[in-house]
Amino acid sequence: MRKITFMTSMLVLLLVFSFVAAGCGGGGEEGVEESYVLKIGYLREVEGLNPHQLNTLASWEAAYISYNFLITYDQDLNYEPSLARDWEVDESGTVWTYHLEEGVTWHDSELFTAEDVKYTFDFLLENPDSYLSGYVANMVEITVVDEYTLTIKTAAPDATMPYVPVPILPEHIWGEMDAQEALTGFENSNPVGTGPFHVIEFRRGEFIQFGVNDNYFKGKPGLDEVIIIYYSNADTMIEALKQGEVDAVADIPGAQFKALADANLPDIVTLAADGAYFVELAFNTLDDEASLGNPLILDREIRVAFEHAIDRQKLIDVALMGYGDIGSTLIPAVYDFYHLDLGDDLRAYNPERSVEILEAAGYMPGPDGIRISPDGKPLDFRLFAHADIIETQKAAALIKEMLEEVGIAINVSVLDEGLIYDHIYAPDFDMFLWGWPVEVDPSYMLSYMTTDQHYWWNDSYYSNPAYDALYLEQMGTLDRNERQQIVHEMQRIFYDDCPYIIYAVKDSLQAYRTDKFEGWVRSPRSGGVIFATGITTYEQLRPIGR
Amino acid sequence: MILHEEELFLIMREYFFKKFIQSLLTIFIVLMMNFFLFRIMPGDPIRILLRNPKISPEALEIVKEQFGLNQNKLVQFWIYLKDLLSGDLGTSFRFRQPVLDVVMERVPATVMLIGTATVFAIIVGITLGVIFAWKRGTKLDVIGLSLSLLLYSMPSFWVAIIMIMIFAVYWQIFPLGGLGAAGASYSSYWAELMSNIRYLFLPAFTFGLILIGQYVLIMRSSLLEVMQEDYMLTARAKGVSNRNLLLRHALPNAMLPVVTLIAINLGFIVGGSIQIETVFSWPGLGRLMYSSLTIRDYPVLQGLFLFITAIVILANFCADILYRYLDPRVKL
Numbered sequence: 011m012r013k014i015t016f017m018t019s020m021l022v023l024l025l026v027f028s029f030v031a032a033g034c035g036g037g038g039e040e041g042v043e044e045s046y047v048l049k050i051g052y053l054r055e056v057e058g059l060n061p062h063q064l065n066t067l068a069s070w071e072a073a074y075i076s077y078n079f080l081i082t083y084d085q086d087l088n089y090e091p092s093l094a095r096d097w098e099v100d101e102s103g104t105v106w107t108y109h110l111e112e113g114v115t116w117h118d119s120e121l122f123t124a125e126d127v128k129y130t131f132d133f134l135l136e137n138p139d140s141y142l143s144g145y146v147a148n149m150v151e152i153t154v155v156d157e158y159t160l161t162i163k164t165a166a167p168d169a170t171m172p173y174v175p176v177p178i179l180p181e182h183i184w185g186e187m188d189a190q191e192a193l194t195g196f197e198n199s200n201p202v203g204t205g206p207f208h209v210i211e212f213r214r215g216e217f218i219q220f221g222v223n224d225n226y227f228k229g230k231p232g233l234d235e236v237i238i239i240y241y242s243n244a245d246t247m248i249e250a251l252k253q254g255e256v257d258a259v260a261d262i263p264g265a266q267f268k269a270l271a272d273a274n275l276p277d278i279v280t281l282a283a284d285g286a287y288f289v290e291l292a293f294n295t296l297d298d299e300a301s302l303g304n305p306l307i308l309d310r311e312i313r314v315a316f317e318h319a320i321d322r323q324k325l326i327d328v329a330l331m332g333y334g335d336i337g338s339t340l341i342p343a344v345y346d347f348y349h350l351d352l353g354d355d356l357r358a359y360n361p362e363r364s365v366e367i368l369e370a371a372g373y374m375p376g377p378d379g380i381r382i383s384p385d386g387k388p389l390d391f392r393l394f395a396h397a398d399i400i401e402t403q404k405a406a407a408l409i410k411e412m413l414e415e416v417g418i419a420i421n422v423s424v425l426d427e428g429l430i431y432d433h434i435y436a437p438d439f440d441m442f443l444w445g446w447p448v449e450v451d452p453s454y455m456l457s458y459m460t461t462d463q464h465y466w467w468n469d470s471y472y473s474n475p476a477y478d479a480l481y482l483e484q485m486g487t488l489d490r491n492e493r494q495q496i497v498h499e500m501q502r503i504f505y506d507d508c509p510y511i512i513y514a515v516k517d518s519l520q521a522y523r524t525d526k527f528e529g530w531v532r533s534p535r536s537g538g539v540i541f542a543t544g545i546t547t548y549e550q551l552r553p554i555g556r
Numbered sequence: 557m558i559l560h561e562e563e564l565f566l567i568m569r570e571y572f573f574k575k576f577i578q579s580l581l582t583i584f585i586v587l588m589m590n591f592f593l594f595r596i597m598p599g600d601p602i603r604i605l606l607r608n609p610k611i612s613p614e615a616l617e618i619v620k621e622q623f624g625l626n627q628n629k630l631v632q633f634w635i636y637l638k639d640l641l642s643g644d645l646g647t648s649f650r651f652r653q654p655v656l657d658v659v660m661e662r663v664p665a666t667v668m669l670i671g672t673a674t675v676f677a678i679i680v681g682i683t684l685g686v687i688f689a690w691k692r693g694t695k696l697d698v699i700g701l702s703l704s705l706l707l708y709s710m711p712s713f714w715v716a717i718i719m720i721m722i723f724a725v726y727w728q729i730f731p732l733g734g735l736g737a738a739g740a741s742y743s744s745y746w747a748e749l750m751s752n753i754r755y756l757f758l759p760a761f762t763f764g765l766i767l768i769g770q771y772v773l774i775m776r777s778s779l780l781e782v783m784q785e786d787y788m789l790t791a792r793a794k795g796v797s798n799r800n801l802l803l804r805h806a807l808p809n810a811m812l813p814v815v816t817l818i819a820i821n822l823g824f825i826v827g828g829s830i831q832i833e834t835v836f837s838w839p840g841l842g843r844l845m846y847s848s849l850t851i852r853d854y855p856v857l858q859g860l861f862l863f864i865t866a867i868v869i870l871a872n873f874c875a876d877i878l879y880r881y882l883d884p885r886v887k888l
Contacts (some may be wrong), residue, residue: 047739049738049739057651058651060653138612138615138618139614139615139618140615143612143615144612144759147612153572188805194647194652197653210739213740213841214651214658214839215662215740215843215844216734216735216736216738216839217734219738237738239734239738240837241733241837242834242835242837242838242843243834243835243836246724246835246836246837249720249724249725249732250732253728253732255731327670398850426850427598427599427850427851427853428598428600428601428851429598431600432599432600
């Protein structure tokens, strides 16, 4: 027993010593820190580095700076040369010729050629289960003309061309593997790309560290390293920015952003950038026996009356802490060329108008204040909010109040993502709150709402033959201005039919320090500096005075 | 009755054998429950996983086939068991990596955090419990008891945030979170070790504080109970010194409930602590479990639960043995 007591006291002593020693360590022995390291804090983990499984924004950002596309967007969202320095299309509008940049090398010093591009696209065509395959779906043949020229033939004229958002992979590495290995087994822990940075170390759930590519074909960046650090707690992430442990943070929750912006700290810029993520109240518009939703919601008049009853600005002020713009149509205003501005046609907040519409359609108040349809059914609907997206829960509570004002009963349930999917695909829902991130090219967002996409991405089961026909038409229209007209028309039809009430477009909330680096570039002009439509910040950022 | 060595050996062997079969049975039942429980749970994992609008319906079918999700659940279970026997825990839906790798990657971080905290809590908790019991009714006891109750009842995420505010924001003597300084290079092994200890200190100390309360309370009440026993009076009457009275006569008997508590808490070592790990951005098993649950990553969840089950059973087994050592009256 004496021995045990002795050992116990020794252990206590050791423990106390190590704690004291740890405490005394202070800030000094942090190790030798590199001077030109850009550290970025982010609230989502990079899950993996295999480009065939890019599923989260964090993984995409890592791929963006390790690899290159053929073409990128500039700050005005016009095409800008990248691996392709020039391109043209033939008269049929189906054969695109790309002239590639010469002398570009991969991170392992091998030469980049047209064969690498052909390999990348061919692989995606042969393996539709890559996450990237959707971007090449319209290609039929890729031909290498010479080392630095290739042609891509599409089945029909394709308005999304020549831009293909696919990281070009080196054939000399990926071509060696069998398809299954390349798609799933291969961790790609040291991606070999052509991008401005290459991965030095990836620790899942912690950080991903990149070193600079000295031979980057657009010119060596001014940074030595980039580290994306994962935080599971927004408050500590913001504190890390304040203490200078990280230089930039993105995707800040509204509450933390507001506190930071209000603090007005000298070396910190807060950026409520225009975002491309809209949030909507979606209705079940499936006019079919398969639908288990309340059939009353199929009446457009009811949905329109809902929209007049909803105070968008209040939803933004409360649920989004004020960090959002009024939403309306499928393409957000940040993409101003294709966005349709409804002007006065927006069904603005007007409860009296809402009541008028409901009563004109025969929905009169019942004994308990809840309106009743002409055939005696109460206007009583279910509304699902998303468990992981807190703002939808706040919005749901407000929408319930707003609709009760005009005599509609709403039952709110908060469901996790898996359950919402189950309900959407059953389909067993009346309404739910969720959102969509919208890509620069409008065709992707527009496609989700076509009839083809029932039981897939069309989560409202919206169907309008005129909309579907216009979708195909705009895909085949290579003239930008003509296409703009069609895209505007589609947004108007969708808005008039009212399967969604898009109530807000969320701001992209970022913050960065200005005491270490200069050259922060917003992409697009009203957008963010990181996690943006381009990687110009990474290419141009440099230590102050260097 | 005095047992011969040979008889004792036979009893021990029989005991181990029985215990072994029992453990296997428990593990199997847990396996089965995990497997079917997760699959009864609503929410289609592949839908969540492929939340990428570029994915075609054909691709979904291909992925389902890869994971064997297109087969009958019983067939899936059979395949799972077969793979398990050859040491294959399956492939994570999310990371597309073997579950064993995904889990093992996070074990060191969790064991380091929860292990340090538990050892700290056990040593300090037991010591304080003994002191308070010995000084029962004094001011020290009253204050200590209230403090223990306070610590025991405080929500861990709240304590964690307060600790961060004091030590990492106000005084800035400890880092805000994480396992280490991302991407730092160190001049020596010693520097790296010191840096790692600095990162470990705050989360471990916080979690230790939260655990201490229960050890103090259980140790104190258990010791008080023992001190009421007749044999304690007898020993005192025989003139045994206070020190020996405590260390030789009271403590061994009072340790039994504490050993049980330790065995239970060992399960948490592998389970991690979701709250502490989240507040401190610590890449451990607790956070892995939570994130796997939200996206229905069954293979990882099954792997984690199997791992925890095995550790809990092992810990209980050790506790049984320890009981016998502490109190020979306990029959094997």
